[in-house]
Structures are given as C-alpha cells and as structure tokens.
Amino acid sequence: MSLTQAILTSLLEKPCTGAELARRFDKSLGYFWQATHQQIYRELGAMERDGLIAAHGLPTARGRQRHFTVLAPGRAALETWCAGEGELRPIRDELLVRMRGAAVLGTVDVSAELRRHQGLHHEVLQRYEAIAERDFPSGAQRSTADELQLAVLTAGIVYEKSWLAWCEDVLAGPAGD
C-alpha cells in the first residue's frame, strides 16, 4: 500500500504531527493520494510499531501533540519501494457505470450529469494550473526535485484536461448527427 510511503515522503520533507499530515493530505499530497485522519493515525501507529518512524511527545495522554520523524529503516524502506515496480490502476468511474446503465435502460438522460462533471473537472483544472503557475512559473530554473514535483502536478493537469475533452466530445457528438 502507498499510504505508508506517502506518509514517509511527507515526514521526510518536514516532520510533523498526525493532524498536520491530515492537512497536507487535503492539499498537495491529496492530488495523487488521499487519506482521512483516521487512516493516518492507524497507519502512524503501525509504522511506529514497525520502527519506521518515531514520535517525540508521549503517547500516554490522548490529546497531546506527537511529532513524528522518519528513522533510518523508514528512509531505507521508502528508497526500496520507490525503486520498485507497480501495476497500472484501471479506470473505476461511477459516471461510466451510469452511462452504461443508461444505455441498457434507454429511459435515462445523463447529459445533465455530464455537464455537471464538465464543470467540476474545469474547476479542478483551474486549481491545478494556478498552483503550477505559482510554484513552478514557466522559464524559471528548476532542480531535479522540482522537475519531479512538477511532473506529478502535470499528471493531474493532463488528467483533468483529458476528462474535460471527453465530456465536450460526448456532449457534442450525438447531438451533431
């Protein structure tokens, strides 16, 4: 599972608490991997037991902040994993299930839902493009790390653009007959 590795990456960038991690998953990390705070605390507990990370601040009290840092085995585990191979993740999209169902039923119109998705994808795309322009302005000098981070962001942009184009295509196509 990638949650462990996403957490290790984020903690390597800057050690922090579980709640701060949850906030990061709602921002930059969330562009390519999502997690709720319950998942994060569960995973942090397991990672601590496995000796990948360590906490400063005692686990005895409940509401006490615990700052986590990555230990050497954690960094090693991340390096090994990052150098490894993974599978392609196939599409798994509710909207497509709806459309396939509508095709069979013949009594449902999905065009409104298509337009709604078009709008949502448009919003997300604009958000990504704003971040790209802010953090990686074109023409600026970039390190290898910057190139990689920009590539990750670009994946999101390409992804949203392709869905947008598809929505336009499907909405225009059948009507154009």
Next chain:
Amino acid sequence: MSLTQAILTSLLEKPCTGAELARRFDKSLGYFWQATHQQIYRELGAMERDGLIAAHGLPTARGRQRHFTVLAPGRAALETWCAGEGELRPIRDELLVRMRGAAVLGTVDVSAELRRHQGLHHEVLQRYEAIAERDFPSGAQRSTADELQLAVLTAGIVYEKSWLAWCEDVLAGPAGD
C-alpha cells in the same frame, strides 16, 4: 456503491450466473469497474436478499449453477441511481507517489518505471482501439445506446492516451534541458 448497479446493468443485458458475471467483469465491464468473483457472489447474495434480483436454480446445493434475473424493484433502483449524481474520483496513483518520494529522496531514478508504464499504457490503448474498431466501426449507423457504449469506451481511450502523452512528456522534458 456502483458494484450493485454494474451487476444490474449486466444482468439486464442478459441474465446469467455468477461465474459468467465474473467473466464479463474481466472483459467489457472491467473497462470501467472491476470486481472479483468473491465480491460478485457476496453482492449477488445481498441483492437477492433485498429483492432486486432472483435466481432460478436452487441455492441448496453448492456447485449448482444459479441463473439470476433482474426483478422490477431492481430495474427501478437502477433507473433512480443512473439519473442521480456522483462525485469526481480523484487521482490515486502509485507511480506518482513513487515520483514524489524520489523527488524528496534524491537518490532514486524513476525513468525505467516511467518507460515501463508507457509500454503498459500503450498495450491497453491498442486493446481499446481494437475493440472500438471492431464493435463500433467509423461511419456505421449507431443507436443512442451504441453512442453511449462507445462514449464509455472512448473514455478509456482518452484516458490511456493522456497518460501516454504524459509519460513521453516527462521522459523527454528534463533530458531536453
């Protein structure tokens, strides 16, 4: 969850057994929703309890084939659901986690994995395009149902093309400096 609806759709097209459903999920259905036979049997059991589908063939014996058909409440449930709204599914991609990790570590080269993914996406794309050409040849007359099914298939094609383009872009970009 969309598994229920995907099963209803497939059973409406043609009633069949659980094993046959599993085979369909490995083919056309699997392009936009995946399920193993264990998930399918579990879900069929729940749907039967809920009165959405019914089986011909007794459930008493273990290895006996049971053909399922959709009941009126099942069709109604599918119609309601297909006319409803759904959320966008954000990207959740291991490769991007690897790249973000590599950016932080600075000691890992992900280009080989990128090229591997490029090849895999290329394979999938060719498979989709072959299906599109076979089942929906360009220039042919198409019903509304055909248009919808083609749109679903096109989503897969657009998706794979966009990842392919991204892989090429990332592999070429930093080297082109």
Next chain:
DNA sequence: ATATCCATGTAACGTGTTACATGATTGT
C-alpha cells in the same frame, strides 16, 4: 472410478469511510 475442471461459496485480513469519544488548548 477417478482425475480434472468449473461454479459456488467461506474465512481472514487489509484498506477506506463514517460516526463518535476524550483529553488538551485557547479565548473570554
């Protein structure tokens, strides 16, 4: 009859989601 395969399941576990609970901190 027996080996093989197929259809149908069970069991166990990991991951993801939702709702809720409790101790600490902060503001008034």
Next chain:
DNA sequence: ACAATCATGTAACACGTTACATGGATAT
C-alpha cells in the same frame, strides 16, 4: 469557570483481496 476548538483516538462497518474449501459436471 466555561465554551469552543483542536489533536488524538475508538468503534463499527463497507469494500476489496487473497487463500482456501466443497459440490457438481465432464472426460477418460
């Protein structure tokens, strides 16, 4: 002191995956 908020956590459940088990059908 009290309310509001934050950080941490528990509980329960739904979904997904892997491994395995059992009854029926088929072929030789």
